[in-house]
Amino acid sequence: MTTTEVIEQALRAAVRAPSVHNTQPWRFVVTQPLVELHLDRDRVLPVVDPTGREARISCGAALFNLRLACQAAGFAAVVDPLPDPARPDLLAVLRVSASRPATPEQTTLAHAITRRATNRRPFNDRPVPPAHLRALVRAAEVERCHLVVLDTPKGLGTFATLLRRADHVQEQDPIFQRELRDWTDGGADGVPRAAGGPRPEVGSLLALRQYPPESTVERPYERDPLVAVLVTHGDTPRDHLRAGLAMQRVLLTATVVGLSASFLSQPVEVPHTRTALRTLLDLSGQPQTALRVGYGHPAALTPRRPVDAVTTLGTEVPS
Ligand SMILES: Cc1cc2nc3c(=O)[nH]c(=O)nc-3n(C[C@H](O)[C@H](O)[C@H](O)COP(=O)(O)O)c2cc1C
Known part of the structure; x- marks a missing residue:
């Protein structure tokens, strides 16, 4: 070549x-x-x-x-x-x-x-083996970031509360909603409607961003979701670039071992929940993104x- x-x-x-x-x-x-x-x-x-x-x-x-x-x-x-x-x-x-x-x-x-694609649909309840989890954590470390797996009910509960709070802020913001709609179903860019997942049924632990925002179909999601937060040392452009390298290594590693993933960015996007995430989860750095990981039917590109x-x-x- x-x-x-x-x-x-x-x-x-x-x-x-x-x-x-x-x-x-x-x-x-x-x-x-x-x-x-x-x-x-x-x-x-x-x-x-x-x-x-x-x-x-x-x-x-x-x-x-x-x-x-x-x-x-x-x-x-x-x-x-x-x-x-x-x-x-x-x-x-x-x-x-x-x-x-x-x-x-x-x-x-x-x-x-x-083969990697964001999978916003419900995952099944098959647990992720510890060896696969270790591979994801190591993938982030190779790029000098930390992947913090929320493996206690308290940590997961705290994250879910902040996720719901941030999701509510964004759902109630007409300007945010207009931007989201502008980037739904664009053609060569934006999120196609077909890539959106169903709305989690009432009482679900995790609030997922809806593409399209007006989606009303409801389904149960996994009962015991696996969530991990990607953390960098600082919050400079260099840290963001590094977070992107680490995120992609984690996502590809997940794909290799047959795992699906989607994003839960809301609490990192809303400034006050981002601060609370850092404090309440006792993160030793800056949260950059959060991922839901599990087994599901492969999503389309x-x-x-x-x-x-x-x-x-x-x-x-x-x-
Ligand atoms: C930094 C970042 C944040 C994202 N946040 C979300 C999110 O909160 N919810 C979501 O459903 N997808 C989120 N995504 C996924 C993108 O929408 C997705 O990557 C894009 O539509 C392309 O689709 P693909 O990942 O299937 O190739 C995020 C992606 C990136 C890189």
Whole structure:
């Protein structure tokens, strides 16, 4: 494979990353052997994500796929994060270089890129084996983040209370609801209606975000859900990028062992519940996202904008 072919393949992998409301807030500039990853400011959600934190996490996930696809193809891929303080939206530069063999883990994870999808439907009650949980925790650690598994009724109960509180704040906010509706069923971006899950029946522990917001179908969800919170040391753009790398490694690791996952971002998005989450769960860092993990029917892949629409060649600056 040539460097050109590897980069093309890696960009196709990058755009399969998850992103908040499927906004796909990334742009790439390719000047071989370098690939620049830029934050697309026009796609940062002003209501749910005013600081761009979740957009940078999404870009971190795309960076993970980009790097992994190069490595799996037998190329070295070295990442320089936030290389230019004068250009804060240049999130990373990836240098693709002389070949070296992929490790078995890189090969296995790379195969999971096109199988991973957010699964918002109920999971069954089969417990997740401790060895799989340890693999998810280790995946976050490899990227220098922590995955805090809420494995006590008290921790899970506290999280669920804050989740309901934050979900209520967002549900009652017409501006939040309008933004959510604007990003539901968009075509090549936004969350397709078909990817939404049923509304958890009254009395369910977890409040799940509804795509579309007016969905009324109710179903029981898992009785004893498995929830984990991804935590970074700080809360800088570098931490957000790192959170994205860790989140994607966790999600792909879950896919490899047959687990599904969906997101429970509401308490991390609403400022006062984010603070409460940190204090009440005694987290030694900043919560960046929360995941529900379990066994379910595989979810379908959602659309993406084509690579050409998000890539510029040579020295052109992305508009
Ligand atoms: C930082 C971040 C936060 C997200 N938060 C939520 C959420 O709270 N609820 C939800 O259902 N999906 C959430 N998602 C999932 C996205 O909607 C999903 O990744 C996107 O629609 C693309 O679909 P896919 O993951 O199936 O490829 C989040 C994704 C990211 C990256």
